[in-house]
Amino acid sequence: MLDLGLPPDPDGTTEGFAILSEILKVHPLAKIIVASGHEARESALKAISEGAYDFYKKPIDADEIGFMVERAFKLYDLEVENRQLQEKKENTPLPGLVTASSKMEEVCSIIERISPTAVSVLLLGASGTGKELLARALHELSERKNNPFVAINCGAIPENLIESELFGFEKGAFAGAIKQVKGKIELAEGGTLFLDEIGDLPLPLQVKLLRFLQERVIERIGGRKEIAVDVRVASATHQHLEDHIVEGRFREDLFYRLSEIVVNIPPLKEREGDALLLAHNFLNKYAIEFDKRVKSFDREAARAIAAYDWPGNVRELENRIKRAVIMSDSKRISLEDMEINYNDDHVETLNLKEIREKNDKTAMIKALSLSNGNISETARLLGISRPTFYGLIKQYNLNIEK
Ligand SMILES: Nc1ncnc2c1ncn2[C@@H]1O[C@H](COP(=O)(O)OP(=O)(O)OP(=O)(O)O)[C@@H](O)[C@H]1O
Ligand SMILES: [Mg+2]
Incomplete structure (x- = not known):
């Protein structure tokens, strides 16, 4: 002081x-x-x-x-x-990934174990949980790392363009095809192809992709010859593909091809301690990037980060911290800088005195109701004397009148 x-x-x-x-x-x-x-x-x-x-x-x-x-x-x-x-x-096996949660460590160890193999991996996780980061880690840890990692977002490309994006086309294949263009699959030769938002792939293309996964050859649009391509396929979605299958929007056979190994990525709120850990990490990263003197979070901000649900997961956390670092003028990020709607009531107390008091009160009320309000019986159930019981009632300000 x-x-x-x-x-x-x-x-x-x-x-x-x-x-x-x-x-x-x-x-x-x-x-x-x-x-x-x-x-x-x-x-x-x-x-x-x-x-x-x-x-x-x-x-x-x-x-x-x-x-x-x-x-x-x-x-x-x-x-x-x-x-x-x-x-x-810093000893984490996966490049760029920050975690101390046992659930995520399990995910990392699966990625590590499967990276040397050629199995198709389906990454399932809500938005912002790190699907692309894990797909990249899978690539980096494999022998394919010196070859390309090619990502395509099936949800972001207009339906009529996905085919040429994936498979490429020959010169003259359609009006405007003035030269030969290789597709993403071919560009990933020797490396990893990451099919993001796979749940959005239109049905006709699902058929074509399935054929590629079975035969490992492609044909460019307007092309006549089959081209063998050696790629490792990782795909990702935040959607429930099983529901899509039931509704006829996703082919079951393609699902099984893509999901030789399924990796379920837990949401941030289920990763104990990770929100604060990641927050400090992003704070350091962006303080350096934006040349800011901000060093830490104040008490309220730290508690809010730990208690908040993070519906947008790591992406949301990263964006909020980035913005807070840019906006902050002091050494500490405050709750206002974070713009989190947070209520102190939700925070679990770690104060032993408060925990004991709460437990005492719960037990006393339970014992009272079990003994129908009979004080001697209540005290007996609680294993204390009548005067001690009265003392506690006074101390906790309990109203026991019926
Ligand atoms: N465990 C982590 N450690 C460090 N950074 C992470 C972690 N998880 C995610 N990130 C970062 O969070 C951001 C979002 O991650 P990523 O793009 O991999 O998520 P996503 O699941 O693909 O999200 P979306 O569904 O929004 O596409 C990226 O900037 C990524 O680097
Ligand atoms: Mg993504």
């Missing part, structure tokens, strides 16, 4: 602020609580924007400051833990 003592001088070079900045230089994760009695609001804003953890207006109240320090310790522990996880992740 740093006692500024003096009011800040007009050019902002107060000794206290200089110390604040020196401490943060030596130990960037230090939680500094600044106390000042003068120009409270101005000092508070300046201290926080200089990287202080919190501001305290004198006179000092021991309980209040105790509470503040306790929370600072918790945040510090969390940040240190995140750092450690981040360091651990």
Whole structure:
């Protein structure tokens, strides 16, 4: 805790602020609580924007400051833990992928195990979960890595163009075909072909793709000869292909060809601890990219990142942090910078006292109802004496009158 003592001088070079900045230089994760009695609001804003953890207006109240320090310790522990996880992740086998979650580590290990093989892989995951990143990792880890990785988004190309995009065409194949053009499949020779949004592939092309997967040869549009192509196929979708099959929108035989191995990618909210880990990662990345001095998240922002559902998964998290880094003027990203609609009530408490109290109350209410409000019986069920029971009722302010 740093006692500024003096009011800040007009050019902002107060000794206290200089110390604040020196401490943060030596130990960037230090939680500094600044106390000042003068120009409270101005000092508070300046201290926080200089990287202080919190501001305290004198006179000092021991309980209040105790509470503040306790929370600072918790945040510090969390940040240190995140750092450690981040360091651990640097050993991650998959290029560019950040995770410390056991579910994702399982996904990574599947990708690692199948990368040397030629099996077709279907990556299933909601939007922004990292389908393309994993497809690229699959390629990078394989012996095909020095050959092309070619991605095609079947949902983004107009139906009448997908065929020529995939298979290419010969000169004169149709009006406007002024020269021969190779398709994506052929361009991926020796490498990996990534068929993104495979659920959007029109039925006629599903037939043509199936033929390629079976025979491993293609014919360019307007071409007469078969061309053998050696590619590894990875595809991805956020849709339920089984439903599409039932509805006749997706061919079952193609589904089985594409899904020799299916990899289910969990949404971000199911990856314990990953949201904060990724957030720190993106913060560092974009602070360097945009030459910003922002170093961390403030308490509310950190809690919100951990508690938010992230419906748009890693992509949403990355975009929000990128925007926050660009917009931020201080060393810490605030909850407002993140623009997350977040309510503190949803956060699970880790405070042991609060957890015990909650459990005590639940047990007391249960015991009361089981014993029909009979106090002696309730106390017996709880394994405590009647006076202790009355003491707890008073302590927790419970209303037990029927
Ligand atoms: N585990 C991760 N670690 C680091 N960056 C990640 C991770 N997962 C995803 N990203 C990043 O998040 C963004 C979205 O990932 P990607 O494009 O692979 O997702 P997607 O599932 O293909 O999304 P969409 O359905 O929107 O196409 C990319 O910038 C990617 O680099
Ligand atoms: Mg994608």
